[in-house]
Amino acid sequence: MSQDSTATTSAPSPAITGSAKAGALASAIAWPLASFAVLLLAWQWFVPIAGIPEYILPVPSAFFERLWTDRALIFQHTLVTANEIVLGFLMAAVISIPLGYIIVSVKLLEKAIYPVIVFFQLVPKIAIAPLFVVWFGFGLFPKVLLTFLLCFFPTLVASMTGFRALDERVLYLTRSMGASAWQTFRYVRVPAALTYIFSGLKVSAVFAATGAIVGEFVGANAGLGYLLLRGTSFLDMPLIFACLVALSFVGILFSYLVDGLEVLLMPWQRKG
Template sequence: MRKTMAWLKRSRHAFFAFAGLLIVWEAWVRIADVPVYLLPPPSMVAVDLFERWPRVLDHALVTGNEIVAGFLLAVVVSIPLAMIIAYSRPVERSLYPVIVFLQIVPKIAIAPLFIIWFGFGFTPKLLLVFLLSFFPIVVSGIAGFKSLDPDVMDLARSTGANGLKMFLRIRLPQALPQIFTGLKVGAALAATAAVVAEFVASDSGLGYLLLEYNSNLETPMVFAVIIVLSVLGLLVYYAVELIERLAIPWHVSNRATAEEARTT
């Protein structure tokens, strides 16, 4: 309970900013008499979302599964690959240029190929989320595994520590802050990738709803779906951040947050 109250105190400025934005938005739309199909007031967006919530929830679950599955696949592949590349110069010279090339290729251009190869099911969405989340995780992982202090490694070797113990006690903990940075970037991109995949070809998901509501000029529901999609992305992002705080509470960023919570 105390941690929840501390978090609410730290977040009060953000809450006030959002509340102020919504009030200004509502007032300006009504005073200027802006047409609903151009910019609906937040109250109308909330009412329409409440009325159609069951349908939006069904499609949100589809998109959420794509986001989580694609992101987890990127994590499972990226971190071991980053470790191999960081510790092997021949592998780095061979694979890293290929990874950079794949990142440069626009993902929206690849999406139609996935539809041709794998059909309109779950697989092409999963692969597109994987591709968009993969690169920041693997690059941050490589940087993390390479950012070891040689003096620390020499000290560990002088104590007789074996390779596995040095990896678990020194290499991995030193790399985790960089890895979590990439994980958070990848989590933020996962929602975007899922919607892009659904834009290309889909009969379900929030991307499909966005296209449907937009073609019918149902602007309030367009805003509502965007809000739900943003919430999904935030949930994945903050889940990664929570795991980061549990995994590396000793890191300077988490110590600063804890200190701020005690002084708030």
């Protein structure tokens, strides 16, 4: 038998590879769902046995029922919070990633500007949230701004680390081969930095929901944070937990979107 025929017979068929990927995807979805199901069943079973009243800790069936009966109201406020999360996150990404490259490229800026950025980052964002309400009112902008500030620094630091990670000898090699500055940036610097950038974006995706909710806690007339405060005022625990479920769903969906973008922009890291 020839070498070519041996290589052909030893290679896995596309059908086998596709089924393996489908099995891995199903496993990645099934195990978290099973874990959540066990947790909720244990919660549903434990609360009545322990004699915990509903106004302290409702059972999952109560707040899932509330999530369904008030789905229109909760969905309306979820859209408001999701809009704040997306706008603040995108603003942070659009500003911090190019700024990270500029700071790394110009050493004078790194010495002059970066310490100032670190100083302002040390100021607690939650402490200045009431100032945003005083300055900008109860509209959308204060929540987006607070979300932006929470997402900005992790993305900036990750971007700076990524643009620094490239070996200088690679840059000497590209210059010796006649590559332009744009070609070096597009085909060498950005791909080398993407792993670090997406690490920062994943951290920022978690902070984004926190920024939006804190901004709504301080002053808002819409959003899940506003709805949570309203439920707390009336000790409406099923509503509170229904809002927490909706917020968790938004966070999970947003996290998966960032992961999907990473797979799309970094095909060389795909498994299989």
